[in-house]
Amino acid sequence: MTTEQLDLFDERDYDAEAAAKGAWRDRMVPADWVAPYDCGYGPAGTVVSGWRCPACGKVEPNGYILLINHGIDPHIPGDEGFLTECISMDLRAVRATVEARA
Secondary structure (H helix, E strand, O other): OOOOOOOOOOOOOHHHHHHHHHHHHHHOOEEEEEOOOOEOOEOOOOEEEEEEOOOOOOEEOOHHHHHHHHOOOOOOOOOHHHHOOOHHHHHHHHHHHHHHHO
């Protein structure tokens, strides 16, 4: 179900939406994630196909963790701003500001 209200003439720019989704998919690149310790993916050194955050470059083991830690779902196009700055980068900036004040 969509949250967008369509009008009688449906004047959305479908070409622009398709281009934005294409740009999003181009930036979402699968990457190998290596287990740093024994975990649910296997012993330390196990390689899993994960996802790289297009903003900060950190690799996460799956799309769900990328969504939780960075605010980006690799399968659902979203806000283009997340391609240059993710939630993780925002939190690091806030932490640096708090530490500077202390």
